[in-house]
Amino acid sequence: MRIIVVGGAGTIGRRLVPALRSNGHDVVVAGRTSGSVHVDLTAHATIEAMYHEVGTVDSVVSIAAHGALDEFTTLTPDALYENMRAKFFGQVDLVLTGQHHCADRASFTLTSGIFADQAWPHVTGGGVISGALHSFALSAAIELPRGMRINVVSPTMIDDSVDTHGEHFPGLRPVPMDQLVDHYLRCVEGNDTGRVIRAYG
Secondary structure (H helix, E strand, O other), rough: OOEEEEEEOOOOHHHHHHHHHOOOOOOEEEEOOOEEEEEEOOOOOHHHHHHHOOOOOOOEEEEOOOOOOOOOOHHOHHHHHHHHHHHHHHHHHHHHOOOOOOOOOOOEEEEEEHHHHHOOOOOHHHHHHHHHHHHHHHHHOOOOOOOOOEEEEEOOOHHHHHHHHHHHHOOOEEEEEHHHHHHHHHHOOOOOOOEEEEEEO
């Protein structure tokens, strides 16, 4: 299969992209400042341009955007919207635009996070974004044309990121990277649609 991995140069992508290639797939890495194709998930024109540049693909995997931490007592609607621009609206745009460019039976794999289900301080935006992505995928799964599929991988903190982010989430059990990569591979290579895969360690 020909696959676009948006955010493929990041923490997950550095493990996922080689795994996809070792399984015989042709992988195009896209990113805002890295990869062979540039795309900014906050800018629709760049998403459209990415699909035109890459051509028809069989799968799109999004592991690019991250929600910012926030402080509820000072959180504003504008700040929440800004937080949602890439991780929610950008991933949704990959699907809404991609359905017109991807091959028949193509798949979309989006990334949400544990805070859709687990309340935690300073991640109101993250929880709203992830919950919205889950709802979007359920709706898209029954309406995508030409046999296309969509799934969401919802990870907790990744064990490769504990040293970087662990201080913000004390006591949150990490998910092993190998297990997380397997979830993405199954989304790409399997037949499921409308699934939210809760990779919570």
